[in-house]
Amino acid sequence: MSAERNTRQRRTIRDVVERAGRPLTTDEIFVSAQTSIPSLGKATVYRSIRALLDEGWLAAVDVPGRSALYERAGKEHHHHFQCSHCKRVYELDGCASEIRGELPAGFVSTGHDVTIYGACAGCSRLTR
Amino acid sequence: MSAERNTRQRRTIRDVVERAGRPLTTDEIFVSAQTSIPSLGKATVYRSIRALLDEGWLAAVDVPGRSALYERAGKEHHHHFQCSHCKRVYELDGCASEIRGELPAGFVSTGHDVTIYGACAGCSRLTR
DNA sequence: ATAGATGCAAAGGGTTTGCACTTGA
DNA sequence: TCAAGTGCAAACCCTTTGCATCTAT
Numbered sequence: 489m490s491a492e493r494n495t496r497q498r499r500t501i502r503d504v505v506e507r508a509g510r511p512l513t514t515d516e517i518f519v520s521a522q523t524s525i526p527s528l529g530k531a532t533v534y535r536s537i538r539a540l541l542d543e544g545w546l547a548a549v550d551v552p553g554r555s556a557l558y559e560r561a562g563k564e565h566h567h568h569f570q571c572s573h574c575k576r577v578y579e580l581d582g583c584a585s586e587i588r589g590e591l592p593a594g595f596v597s598t599g600h601d602v603t604i605y606g607a608c609a610g611c612s613r614l615t616r
Numbered sequence: 617m618s619a620e621r622n623t624r625q626r627r628t629i630r631d632v633v634e635r636a637g638r639p640l641t642t643d644e645i646f647v648s649a650q651t652s653i654p655s656l657g658k659a660t661v662y663r664s665i666r667a668l669l670d671e672g673w674l675a676a677v678d679v680p681g682r683s684a685l686y687e688r689a690g691k692e693h694h695h696h697f698q699c700s701h702c703k704r705v706y707e708l709d710g711c712a713s714e715i716r717g718e719l720p721a722g723f724v725s726t727g728h729d730v731t732i733y734g735a736c737a738g739c740s741r742l743t744r
Numbered sequence: 745a746t747a748g749a750t751g752c753a754a755a756g757g758g759t760t761t762g763c764a765c766t767t768g769a
Numbered sequence: 770t771c772a773a774g775t776g777c778a779a780a781c782c783c784t785t786t787g788c789a790t791c792t793a794t
Contacts (some may be wrong), residue, residue, distance in 0.1 A: 493748055493793055514784085527753040532642065534784060536749090550676030550727050554784075570725060578720070586714045592706070594737025595697060601680050603729045604715065609722025621768055621773055631749060642759085650787090657776040692748075 492543065500524045501536045502545070511549040511557035511568070511577050549579055551603050567602040573611035580604065620671065628652045629664045630673070639677040639685035639696070639705050679705055679731050695730040701739035707730065 493612065504520045510540055512520075516532045527585065537558060540546035545562035551570055569578045585602045608613075626647055632648045633640065640648075646661045665686060668674035675689035685705055695713065697706045713730045734740075 495749060495793070497750070527751075530783090531752080531785075532750055539749095548681075550680030552680055552731075553676075553684060556681065569719065569725075572726065578723075580717070580719070582717065585728075585730065586716065587730070588714065589708075589710065591708070591732070591734070592699065592737065594740055595706075595734060596740045597732050597734040598700065599733045600713075601729075601731045601733070602713065602715070603680075604719070604725050605727045605729070606719070606723060606725040607718065612722055612724045613737075623768070625775070653794080655776075658758095659760075660775055667774095697786060 492539070497521070497525055497528055497532050498536050498539070500528075501533065502540070503556060505546065505560055508559075510560040510579060513555070513557055517558065550601065561572065567604065568608065569608070571605045571608035571611050572605050573607055573614075576608060578608060623652055625649070625656055625660050626664050628656075629661065633674065633686060633688055636687075637705060639687040641683070641685055645686065669729070676710070677705065678729065695732065695736065697732045697736070699736035699739050700733050701735055701742075704736060706736060709733070 501517060501519045503524075504517055508516075508520075512535060514530075514537060517537070518530055520529070521533065522528045536548060541548060541558075544561055546558050547563070549557040549559055549568060551557065551568060554575075559579065563579070565583050567580050567583060569580050570576070571578070583602070585600075587597075587600055591597055628649045629645060631652075632645055636644075636648075642658075642661060645665070646656070646658055650656045651663065665674060669676060669686075670722060672689055674686050675691075677685040677687055677696060679685065679696060682703075686732060687707065691707070693711050695708050697708050698704070699706070711730070713728075715725075715728055719725055
């Protein structure tokens with residue numbers, strides 16, 4: 489059996505992801521988890537992320553032009569908003585887009601990703 | 617003045633991009649340009665790409681989960697298709713999506729990116 | 745007891761930079 | 770001529786791996 493062990497570091501990492509209201513970078517996870525476990529190593533974070541992905545507990549959020557962010561898996565189809573100012577990524581409810589039009593001959597579509605850019609509430613307030 | 621110089625390597629890189637019918641990775645540009653200039657160094661490719669971007673001649677294509685691809689700039693708003701099999705990225709004509717729905721309070725949208733996934737003509741033929 | 749998990753440090757892969765040399769204008 | 774551009778190698782950054790140690794079970 490695969491005998492996942494419930495270690496303190498993995499428990500903490502799950503906790504950090506649960507508490508965050510938005511997808512996090514590996515470094516955000518690392519820094520945040522490190523406040524609970526100062527001795528935490530980055531390799532452990534990377535390995536835990538991979539384990540949680542394999543397990544289906546965590547989902548990777550791919551946004552153009554940067555490395556993956558991670559959020560709790562199991563949510564329904566939705567897209568993301570990236571603030572051009574603070575670079576944070578937020579979840580948007582539901583699929584706010586409609587894909588139409590035709591693909592070139594022979595092309596078959598299996599899915600899509602939509603990222604909306606702009607300013608989040610905090611940053612749009614500042615620039616106003 | 618910034619006196620852009622028309623060197624053989626930059627000319628070749630522009631040529632490679634022009635000839636490709638799709639966005640290319642830095643490595644594809646490197647390999648392809650190297651067939652004309654065997655002594656070409658990767659650093660030159662990276663520097664040329666940056667120079668051509670600054671100049672506005674080249675545009676970066678950001679696709680989720682991978683580093684940027686590059687295509688000729690100045691095309692009208694369009695999106696991209698990434699083949700899940702061969703990983704190549706193709707341009708789609710026009711904006712085949714409609715963004716609707718509301719953003720959270722305080723959020724302001726300035727743009728969006730859409731990537732459609734699936735199988736391109738060549739690869740869908742193989743798996744059929 | 746023991747296999748899975750951890751922390752450290754070294755290794756990788758892709759991109760950038762420093763520097764002496766080359767070359768286009 | 771002479772600064773922009775080039776090639777090489779070293780430096781960087783982020784991620785992965787090897788290995789001895791630690792720890793849930």
